[in-house]
Amino acid sequence: MTLKSIPATLSLSAALLLFASFTSRAESSKTIPITASKFKFEPNEITVKKGEEVTLVIQSEDVTHGLALKDFGVKTEIKKGQSTEVKFTPTTAGDFEGKCAHFCGKGHGSMKMTIHVVE
Secondary structure (H helix, E strand, O other), X not given: OOOOHHHHHHHHHHHHHHHHHXXXXXXXXXXXXXXXXOOEEEOOEEEEEOOOEEEEEEEEOOOOEEEEEHHHOEEEXXXXXXXXXXXXXXXXXXXXXXXXXXXOOOOHHHOEEEEEEEO
């Protein structure tokens, strides 16, 4: 490397850093806290954007619960008093159902949530 090529190298490096900064801002991500308790998710409806990465931070208050979002390939277990993080990126707009994926008592079958994916 010669002294003449150093400014060009520095300019290229600066341009790449600037591009990476704009690119990472363009990629959006949404984090949503969810509480699981007998026999509900709170909130039980969320709205997210198509193509936007979603992170659900799910905490169980009482017993072990689960969350299955079949349309997004998500299935996880949330142990009592702990939290679990799941990530997915919806690729289709519409309304999708999530269900508790771990038997948690008599009301287990009614423990559902809706994810609205908008354009």
